[in-house]
Amino acid sequence: MKDSKRSKSEDKSAYERAADSGVDPRCIPVRLSGPPIVGDAIPSPGYSDEEHETWQLLLRRQRGLLEGRSCDEYIRGVSLMEFPEDRIPALSELSRTLERRTGWRVARAPGLLHERDFFSCLAERIFPSTDYIRPRYELDYTPAPDLFHDMFGHMPMITEPSFAAFYQRIGRAALRAQGVDRRRVERFYWFTVEFGLIRTPKGVRIYGNGILSSAREITHCLSTATEVRPFDIAEITEQDYDVSNLQPLLYVIDSFEQLERTFAEWANNRGL
Numbered sequence: 001m002k003d004s005k006r007s008k009s010e011d012k013s014a015y016e017r018a019a020d021s022g023v024d025p026r027c028i029p030v031r032l033s034g035p036p037i038v039g040d041a042i043p044s045p046g047y048s049d050e051e052h053e054t055w056q057l058l059l060r061r062q063r064g065l066l067e068g069r070s071c072d073e074y075i076r077g078v079s080l081m082e083f084p085e086d087r088i089p090a091l092s093e094l095s096r097t098l099e100r101r102t103g104w105r106v107a108r109a110p111g112l113l114h115e116r117d118f119f120s121c122l123a124e125r126i127f128p129s130t131d132y133i134r135p136r137y138e139l140d141y142t143p144a145p146d147l148f149h150d151m152f153g154h155m156p157m158i159t160e161p162s163f164a165a166f167y168q169r170i171g172r173a174a175l176r177a178q179g180v181d182r183r184r185v186e187r188f189y190w191f192t193v194e195f196g197l198i199r200t201p202k203g204v205r206i207y208g209n210g211i212l213s214s215a216r217e218i219t220h221c222l223s224t225a226t227e228v229r230p231f232d233i234a235e236i237t238e239q240d241y242d243v244s245n246l247q248p249l250l251y252v253i254d255s256f257e258q259l260e261r262t263f264a265e266w267a268n269n270r271g272l
């Protein structure tokens with residue numbers, strides 16, 4: 001019941017307060033009100049022709065930027081996902097594909113998930129994905145999560161068994177972590193899952209999902225404007241970052257096996 005003595009600002013929702021203070025309300029984390037809808041149970045929203053066309057524009061452009069930039073594992077993952085070019089795929093069909101490959105499933109996320117809900121899903125081998133696409137005027141950059149980032153950015157790497165195991169491990173560790181260790185896991189997530197680079201016989205390549213779904217980041221990150229440092233978990237977990245700008249600093253792993261093993265050792269040493 002509404003308390004009539006509450007002030008006007010207390011009556012406002014978190015979204016309204018965020019809008020008042022200039023924060024994009026789509027960037028306010030939301031809590032799940034119950035268990036997420038997973039796999040075949042996820043209903044397909046009706047998309048407009050313009051939204052299907054936005055997907056097509058993004059998919060064509062981003063696929064054209066992968067050659068010579070992304071790691072082979074990601075390119076293989078894009079192929080395995082079999083993204084349709086002419087329409088936005090349903091989360092249920094993508095979930096079936098991931099389940100066949102690595103036992104992961106997809107859940108529908110209503111927006112940017114609260115960290116506890118997000119990491120709870122990862123710990124269960126469930127990837128929470130949005131099912132709405134950015135408006136056309138945000139084609140090049142959107143501050144909020146959308147299905148193109150979640151589907152094209154994240155899902156291909158989850159088809160790779162070593163990365164899929166690491167991704168679940170990071171979810172489990174984040175759930176157990178408290179205080180400063182939680183923040184350390186989040187920094188590690190940022191500099192690996194979202195913005196990681198890998199050294200390969202062909203040169204440095206991208207595996208970071210945030211880079212691979214962004215036309216600006218994918219061309220910026222391998223330029224001389226970016227400082228690239230060797231993978232160092234002690235440094236990464238203390239390294240802050242700014243989500244609102246192109247990333248000036250990245251870390252390069254030698255292999256996914258190194259990523260998985262180093263994180264597991266770090267987490268085990270902390271009881272995470």
Ligand SMILES: [Fe+2]
Pocket residue numbers: 149154194209210
């Ligand atoms: Fe992401």
